Amino acid sequence: MSRIPTAELSRYLLAGQLTRNGCLYSQIPRIPPARQLRRPSTGQTRTLNTQSDPTTTPTTPQNAPTPAITPLRKQLKDQAKAAKASGKKKKKKNVDNQTVPGWDLTVGIEIHAQLNTARKLFSPAASSVNDKPNSHVALFDVAMPGSQPLFQPETLIPAVRAALALGCNIQPVSRFDRKHYFHWDQPSGYQITQYYHPFARDGCISLQARDGIAAEDGEGVEIGIQQVQMEQDTAKTMAQPGGVHWLDFNRVGLPLVEIITRPQIHHPATAVALVRKVQMLLRSVDACVLGMEAGGLRADINVSVRRTGAEGLGTRTEIKNLSSFKAVEDAIIAERDRQIAVLEAGGVVAGETRGWSLGSTETRRLRGKEGEVDYRYMPDPDLAPVVIGEDLVARLASSLGMLPDAEVDQLIDEYGLSAKDAISLTTIDNGSRIEYFYRVLDALEQQLGIKADIESTDDAKQRRALIAANWCLHELGKLVETAPGVETAALSGDAETLVPSAALATILAHLHSRRITTKVAKELFWRAFRREISADTVTTAIDDDGLWFKELSQDEYAALADEVVQGEEKVLGEFARFKQGKAKAYPQGKLMFLVGKMMRQGGDQRMDPAEAERVLRARIEEVHLSGLGE
Structure with a gap:
């Protein structure tokens, strides 16, 4: 021919x-x-080609009116109203819908993550997907005749780092295979992957309760990683009105890692926790910088059910291209319930590929399930085996640094943070918020004159860390929520662009030393955000505006405490009941009610709430309840 x-x-x-x-x-x-x-x-x-059916060409009159496009938000609202009007049962919350009595769920996950590289996998074209469409396309990317794949060795570095973070064994020799299928987003008619000889195998991910696993999994669970393989991405399809599809070939050929777990997940929430944990691990080692929210990570979910006590696994179906954590959990629950309904009705679950749309309540059939024979896997004749030396693996392993679990443990054990705050610090802003926290904490200790060679007490160290974490997380979060036009800046990935760490550390040094009140600190924080003050001018601003904290004396605190309890015999009775053993819990709420009265009467500019609480508690115990027996 x-x-x-x-x-x-x-x-x-x-x-x-x-x-x-x-x-x-x-x-x-x-x-x-x-x-x-x-x-x-x-x-x-x-x-x-804009037609989805290759055998027919629909004709549209020239003057035909353009159909109105209903916004997705309105569609979802209309669907919710219709469901409510039909009298359907209210959907269970996911946290209460992790199991179905009499049935066992088994889930395996395939995660596709875009590697952080400058080049594509088999061409020297740039790996940017945010530039002008079709501006980074090599001849091989669009399968021009005569073009050959040229493996880019630098793409191997983030791939190996990812596999090491997942606890995998790096294979000394791996090979590329062709996975054949025809679709408009795959110009060559096949995808180059590593089906038979991947570069990494046998990893493991440990999930703990703090990671958000299902309560049914207890304190922790381990999920095995079967293999991690390199493969090329497809073109980006952009659907347009009227059945038109645009193709952007900037994405075709981008290097991916496909992470294939073992079928060891049995609850939807645990599946979500695993995907979230994988994303956090890949970001922490700089292997993948784009998460699910930016399209850099997608998940395919394999779902099967069986009756409790039955041997073997049920027929599995695959849900393709889930691009959010909520979609992962919702799709698993919907497909689990669908399969159970089919089996309870006496039917047979078909092995097939299914899809999921935002706002859906059930999965939809896409096509029959392809197997190894359908894809006609074969070794790629144009690519040599990839040989990975032990010296490279050792070098990359030594450069990984502290992984997220170890860092969260350190934040909890050494710095005294809660598990929720520790995880938030390590994940917000693609991991840059934790760096901001460390900068603020280091600058705070320098402001306080704490030297690295002088070991402070654990309590003092934790107190400094807690105040820094509170402001880096919660106070900064409130600032973003309340300040107009800040949302876009907050997504830039660096809190340093909002409030410089040096300025925040100076404010916190004065607050930590009780030279200013929390109210004054928040005002200074706001002014630092607006760039009205800097680290060098914080102290001057406090001087100029007379904002220094002039605290009440101990005698003044005591006199004010005695004043606020006057006429509060009912409240004092609650304290008396506790002292006499007639109440199980100390009336902390009543105490804080009285502290609030003190703050209002004495003026918060001269009072420390913690000191007011301490003095008030002591005066109630020593003076107003002194005549009561234990």
């Missing part, structure tokens, strides 16, 4: 046009003409 001319092959690949000469035309249904899409910036045209 003679070689097909390049121009003819190009017309087929890009426009779906076939020549009238030869046998192909008589055997393949005719593909309708492609639409011409003009690129406004260059005046060039791109041809894209």
Whole structure:
């Protein structure tokens, strides 16, 4: 058979046009003409086949009215109203819907993560997906005849770092295979992957209760990683009104790692926790900088059910391309319930690929389940084996640094943070918030004159860490919520752009030393955000505005405490009941009620709430309840 001319092959690949000469035309249904899409910036045209059915070409009158497009938010609201009007039962909360009596759920996950590299996997084209569409496309990326894949060795570095973070064993030799399927987003008709000989195997991820696993899994669970393989991404499809699809080939050929877990997950919440943990691990070692929210990580979920006590696993279905944590949990629950309903009705679950849409209540069938035979896996003849030296693995392992679990443990044990705050610090802003916290804490200790070679007490160290963490997390979060126009800046990934760490540390040094009140500190924090003051001018601003904290004396505290309890015999009775053993819990709420009265009467500019509480508690015990027996 003679070689097909390049121009003819190009017309087929890009426009779906076939020549009238030869046998192909008589055997393949005719593909309708492609639409011409003009690129406004260059005046060039791109041809894209816009019909989903290759055998029919719908015709639309010229003056036909354009159908109105209903916003997705309105569609969801209308669906919710319709469901409520129909009298359907209210959907269970996911936290209460982790198990179904009499049935066991088994889940396996395949996570596709985009590697943080400058080049594509098999071409020197740049790996940027945010630039002008189709501006970073090499000949091999669009399968031009005669083009050959050229493995880019630098893509191996973040891949190995990812596998090491997942506890995998790096294979000294790995090979690439062709996975055949035809779709418009895959120009060559096959995807290059590592099905038979991946570069990493046998990893493990430990999940704890603090990671958000299902309560049914107890304090922790371990999920095995079967293998991690490198593969190329497809083009990006952008759906347009009228059944039109645009293709951006900037994404085709981007390097991915596919992480395949063992089927050891049995609750939807634990599946979500695993995907979240994988994303956090990949970010922590700089292997993947784009998470689910930015399209850099996608998950395929394999779901099967069986009756409790039955041997083996049920028929599995695969839910493709889930792009949010909520979608992972909702889709698993929906597919689990669908399979159970089919089996309880006496039916048979078909092995198939299914899809999930935002706001859905059930999965939908996409196609029959492809197997190894359908994909016709074969070794890629154009790519040599990848050999990874032990010296490279050792070097990368030594450079991983502290992984998230170890860092969270340190924040809890050494710095005294809660598990929730520790996890938030390590995950917010793609991990840059924890760096901001460390900068603030270091600068705070310098402001307080604490030297690194002088070991302070654990309590003092934790007190400094807690105040820094509170302001880096909660107070900064409140600032973002209340300040107009800050949301966009907050998503830049660095809190330093909102309030410089040096300025915050100076404010906290005065607050920690009780030279200013919390109210004054918040005002200074706001002014630092607006760049009205800096680290060098915080103290001057306090001087100029007379904001220094002039605390009451102990005698003044005591006199004020005695004053606020006057006429509060009922409240004092609660304290008396506790002292006499007639009440199980100390009336802390009543105490704080009296502290509030003290703050209002004495003026919060001269009072420390903690000191007011201490003095008030002591005066009630020593003076007002002194005559009562134990």
